[in-house]
Amino acid sequence: MRTEKVQIFDTTLRDGEQVPGCKLNTDQKLIIAERLDTLGVDIIEAGFPVSSPGDFRSVVEISKLVKNASVCGLTRANHNDIDVAAEALKFAKRPRIHTGIGTSDSHIRYKFNSTPEKIIERAVEAVKYAKSYVEDIEFYAEDAGRTDNAYLARVCEAVIKAGATVLNIPDTTGYCLPEEYGAKIKYLKEHVKNIDRVVLSCHCHNDLGLATANSIAGVQNGARQIECTINGIGERAGNTALEEVVMILKQHPYLNLTTGINTKLLYSTSQLVQQKMGIAVQPNKSVVGENAFAHSSGIHQDGVIKNRETYEIMNPEDVGVSHSSIVLTARSGRAALAYRAKNLGYHLTKDELDILYPEFLNWADINKEVNDEGIHQLMENCKVNFSKLQHH
Ligand code: KIV
Ligand code: ZN
Numbered sequence: 001m002r003t004e005k006v007q008i009f010d011t012t013l014r015d016g017e018q019v020p021g022c023k024l025n026t027d028q029k030l031i032i033a034e035r036l037d038t039l040g041v042d043i044i045e046a047g048f049p050v051s052s053p054g055d056f057r058s059v060v061e062i063s064k065l066v067k068n069a070s071v072c073g074l075t076r077a078n079h080n081d082i083d084v085a086a087e088a089l090k091f092a093k094r095p096r097i098h099t100g101i102g103t104s105d106s107h108i109r110y111k112f113n114s115t116p117e118k119i120i121e122r123a124v125e126a127v128k129y130a131k132s133y134v135e136d137i138e139f140y141a142e143d144a145g146r147t148d149n150a151y152l153a154r155v156c157e158a159v160i161k162a163g164a165t166v167l168n169i170p171d172t173t174g175y176c177l178p179e180e181y182g183a184k185i186k187y188l189k190e191h192v193k194n195i196d197r198v199v200l201s202c203h204c205h206n207d208l209g210l211a212t213a214n215s216i217a218g219v220q221n222g223a224r225q226i227e228c229t230i231n232g233i234g235e236r237a238g239n240t241a242l243e244e245v246v247m248i249l250k251q252h253p254y255l256n257l258t259t260g261i262n263t264k265l266l267y268s269t270s271q272l273v274q275q276k277m278g279i280a281v282q283p284n285k286s287v288v289g290e291n292a293f294a295h296s297s298g299i300h301q302d303g304v305i306k307n308r309e310t311y312e313i314m315n316p317e318d319v320g321v322s323h324s325s326i327v328l329t330a331r332s333g334r335a336a337l338a339y340r341a342k343n344l345g346y347h348l349t350k351d352e353l354d355i356l357y358p359e360f361l362n363w364a365d366i367n368k369e370v371n372d373e374g375i376h377q378l379m380e381n382c383k384v385n386f387s388k389l390q391h392h
Pocket of ligand 1: 172
């Protein structure tokens with residue numbers, strides 16, 4: 001079976017930057033945009049140009065800077081937003097306008113006080129107008145996750161006819177189950193006329209912790225673009241994490257789906273975004289968290305020391321982490337203690353380890369974690385008892 005490429009659409013600088021406290025200035029955005037381009041993302045959503053003069057400036061400067069990726073600007077479905085986005089994107093080598101409107105019953109009724117037919121008219125008008133500026137038009141059906149599939153299919157068919165090149169199917173509220181989201185993509189593939197002229201895109205939020213699972217269900221059912229952010233940063237509980245979907249596709253080659261991401265840059269990119277946005281990821285964060293390749297229980301440590309693959313399904317070097325780590329705590333066993341001591345140059349005999357280990361446990365119960373300095377200190381404390389061994 002032929003391997004197909006999934007486009008990676010990064011929205012760290014738009015959906016990610018909407019997070020309170022994550023606001024970036026233009027210089028910070030440029031540093032991240034340059035790194036995303038090097039990382040190999042296909043599309044960088046640089047901002048929402050009409051939202052503020054600062055965001056407009058950032059989109060202009062990112063458009064000038066980015067060499068490989070398409071640069072995208074978000075708009076609502078109105079002429080002014082689209083005029084401003086087109087102006088901000090005018091220096092981009094590959095500009096994309098991302099326009100759209102809410103399609104669920106609650107958006108139509110409460111947000112727009114409108115009707116399903118009028119929403120389709122506005123969607124078509126926005127796509128046609130954006131198309132008068134640039135060729136590449138992505139349309140988002142906001143709250144598609146809670147939109148009736150038959151109506152969503154009608155919206156999709158109308159905007160394809162109007163010139164859309166990509167159809168974004170956002171689970172805006174993070175409500176869908178993976179099976180349901182996958183079935184929605186499949187339904188659109190099967191019911192929308194000319195669907196093979198466009199790329200279907202997954203844009204999933206993480207309110208129930210399902211953003212990554214939903215995006216994967218989407219591509220398993222025919223979507224070929226995933227919208228995501230570094231570290232899964234984003235509105236409320238966040239967006240799909242780029243590092244997670246990329247590594248899922250890499251670690252499951254039988255899915256026959258690949259990305260253009262240089263995975264060895266994932267860890268350093270995550271660090272860069274944490275530093276610039278001032279938001280640290282939790283230590284147990286998949287792929288890029290501090291503990292993602294750290295082993296602390298004795299049973300796991302013993303396995304990993306014998307063979308890394310007993311408890312690791314990814315090679316840390318593949319994501320830019322130099323090695324797995326064996327963390328010494330009161331739950332660690334002798335194998336881990338001997339391994340860490342050996343790394344510091346202490347080649348312990350079984351008898352020496354028998355002396356050292358109880359001392360280590362007492363120390364670990366008090367200090368939570370035993371670092372290199374602690375091991376040196378323990379070795380020093382046990383010196384007298386080690387020398388007694390030699391006299392026997
Ligand atoms: O979550 C969402 O629906 C969005 C759209 C604006 C694409 O971010
Ligand atoms: Zn979103």
